[in-house]
Amino acid sequence: MVDTAGLRAEQIEKAQQIVSSDDLGFTEPQWIAGVDVGFEEQGTITRAAIAVLSYPALELVEYQIARIPTSLPYIPGLLSFRECPALVAAWQQLKHKPQLVFVDGQGIAHPRRLGVASHFGLLVNVPTIGVAKSRLCGSHPPLADVVGALEPLMDKSEQIGWVWNSKPRCKPLYISLGHRISQETALSWVKRCMRSYRLPEPTRSADAIASRRPAFIRWQAEHPS
DNA sequence: GCGACAG
C-alpha cells in the first residue's frame, strides 16, 4: 500500500523550504507556463502536459507531454506525490524554460502547506502559483455575487490564499502562492493572464493539452511540425 | 466519533 504517514512527514519537511516572498528573477517574464495532468488506461498512465505561453501575448510557443506509469492513487492531501513525477519529466523536455508556472491545484493552501504547486516549484526551483477549481482546506467569508469579488482564504488566523470570482456565474478560483512568490503578487499574475474564461490562459492551455480537448486537437491540426 | 476531502 502507501506509506501515507511517511509522505505527510516529508511534506512537513519540504514545506519549510518554501519561499513565500517574491524571488521571481524577472521584471517582465518572457514565458509563462501552465502545467496539468490527465490519465490514460483507466488511470494506470499519468499524462503530464506543460504549455509555455509568451507574455504578454499569451500565445502557445511550446508544449511537452510526458507519460509515466501511475504510482499512487488519488489521496486528498497527497496529490503532489501522484502528479509530480510526470510533471518533472515533462519539465525536463522543455526547450523554453518559463520564468513563472501556473499549477492546477493548491499551493500553500494545503493542510501541511505543500500542495502540488508548492511541491513542483520546489522540485524544479521555479516560481509557481496554485490555481485550484475547488477548495481543499481553509474557510472564507461569503463571496459577493459579482465578478472580481475577492476574499482571503483563511486557516485559523493565517491567510493561505484567495478565493476569487473570475467570471460571472462560475464557481470561484482558489489561488495560493506555490513557491518564490508572495500571495499578493501571485494574485496579480493570475489577473494578468485572464482572457475572458474562468481559468487563466496558462492553466487553460495545459488542461486542453493534458485532457486532449477539441480546442487542442484543432490547434494541433493547424500547426504542422 | 463524524464529516471533509486539490485532481
Added chain:
DNA sequence: ATCTTGTCGC
C-alpha cells in the same frame, strides 16, 4: 481525474 447528451442561461 474520467465516463458522457442534452440542456439551461447569458
